[in-house]
Amino acid sequence: MIPQQFAARRLAVLILLSLLFAASAAQAHKPSDSYLTLRVEASAEPRQQLLVDGRWDIALRDLDFAIDLDADGDGQLTWDEVRSRHADIAAYAMPRLGLSDGCRLSVTGQQIDRHTDGAYTVLLLQGACEPGAPFAINYTLFADLDAQHRGMASITIADRTQSAVLGGGHTHLAAGADAGSVWRQASSYLRHGIWHIWTGYDHVLFLLSLLLPAVLGKGWRAASADVLRTVTAFTLAHSITLSLAALQVLSLPSRLIESAIAASVAIAALNNIRPLVQGKRWLAAFAFGLLHGFGFAGVLGDLGLPKDATVLALAAFNIGVELGQLAIVAAFVPLAYAIRRTWAYEQLMVKGGSAGIAVLAMVWLVERASV
């Protein structure tokens, strides 16, 4: 009993000590820092733009040095003194964040947080960048007053976080290393192109519908020539409309386009079961390719084209689409050629497969036309 009582008393003393300690040790002397945490995300709807939100912690002491928050001059900053100057704080700080053109951030509120050296105002930020506008900042907070002030920036883009110490000679931070290099940007559009053709089932199924009968009843030479003609015609056509739409020379309502694409898939598939167009398959590929190009352009519009490298990004996206398409052709055609004389291929794959595609496409057509 006695040792326990002793232990209890000893702990009580420790509590007191820790509270006393907290009161005096809570604030360190340290150089001036601000803490900027931002999250940049691409919005899904309606057009893909960058959405930005986050917080920016700035020491009250530093703000007082810059714009004199201590209204009564007693050396104590109260919450009233701080909140009566919220507008001034935002007006002082935000221009010094140096947001890039096309982006805007507004202060949705201010709170308080504590760091090792005292109380900070927390600017809660929300904003967006126009489609295609890259996110970047040019940090100059307190640069004229305190040359050793630094901004500890942590920016998360697409779940990748980059940190930087801003200030002094290094004030610029662009969102994502991608934004820095034109070639990296191009490679990113290239990947988008490949990805889009692989995950855009309507385009893949349209292509397959054209390719399924191309190997029937021919030798390798004739079959590959037919495939080549078809694929080239499709490519040429959709490149034309993709470019026209992406450069905003031509634009059509996306609902119409999407419905027409679904219809094109259905027609191509049905043509394999009850042929209407034969021999001139490349012509159909070209005509319908024009439609599909508008579809690709819709995706590219969502991604946004960089203002400084429009043509390069467009070309990269287009090449990506072609590469993705070639990969599908390269995987499918030799296989189809090898088994082209079997019953399974002629009946099951060409007829049955086409019927399946046609049904699926008509479901899409109904869905897209009625949305």
Added chain:
Amino acid sequence: MKPGFMACAALACAAFAAMALPLVGVAAPFVPQSGTEVLETLPRRANAVDAALRRQRVQLAAAPLDPSVAAEAAQHYIELGRATSDPRYFGYAQAALAPWWNAAAPPVPVLQMRATLLQSSHRFAEAMRDLGAVTRADPANAQAWLTLATVQVVRGEYDAAVRSCGRLSSLAGQLASMTCLANARAAGGQLAASERLLALALERSAIASGGKTEAQDASLRGLQLWALTLLGELASRRGDAARAEERFRKALVMAPGDSYLLGAYADLLLDQGRHAEAKALLRDHLRIDGLLLRHTIAAQASSLVPAPTMPANVLPPAPAVAGAIAELQARFDAAARRGDAIHQREQARFELHLRHNPRTALELALANWQVQKEPADLRILLEAALAARDPTAARPALAWRRQRGLEDGTITLLAHQLEGGRI
């Protein structure tokens, strides 16, 4: 009895958690409950100082390209920064010098302030480059020679420092020259003699201090404080703790809040195991990292129940100590995030004595040794090498010590231990 004990333990945990959370900065932002709640206490200066600072800011804003206005403002901020150990003032000073910060050949007053700022951020080589330029352009600049000598001592370049003090002696008073020299020559068997000479010079300066202007008086007091602090350190290095304490106490009467002095005195108390006194000495100065560090070391030592069978690092630290350790860690992390490495000596002590990571401490101490070579830098390096059982790592520093003839009782003991292989 038992529920009471449990409640008490829970309370202790709660108190600790409540304390530790805001300290390490993981709390969510909040809206204060009352408009009258005090959020921040601003640095309070005497009204006259504040008014002078404001005037200077106005002047500087009106003529930002005037080198003498800028240098004067910078000097004012540097003095404030030193007096309060608050590094923000160094940032203000640097901002005043911004037009010339990267210039190859700024005007002399600007160059001198730039050197001082470079020195305070431990960029010693650049500071010496600037000081070299100042002393070439203005060989009668006593302050520049003194600053140069100080940097040379920190880098362990004692012969060069003695030469700089020699230049100073023809330009400045006796006390300044003697302090400069004692600082530079407390090596190679000259420690006791330097100490005696400096003590004499200090006595004479006290007698001759009548009939001076206010500015002269202030600068003399500054010199006397420096001399007294140095005398205390020299006595401590010689092993005369009583004499050292007497001098530190005298100096504290002159400058009760001088953080360098407080640190030196606290180290003496820690070495003597007077932990309660060390804590009391530093209690009101925990904003300063180096003093919070010593306070926490003292608190840890006094909270440990002596248990000879258990090494210190097995016992969990008391809540107050754990909170202070978390706070120190947060401060070191904040510095590291900035890319600052000027606290490596303190951080090595932190890792060795509070976190019980001798390996990390040794790495920090070795990195610190590349930058500065004061006795305290050598001491933490040897202590860490001993604790990490890695005498090889200390070999270059030990060779350096033999070559320079650095005198310091504690360091001599550590060196014997490392060299004798008794680990």
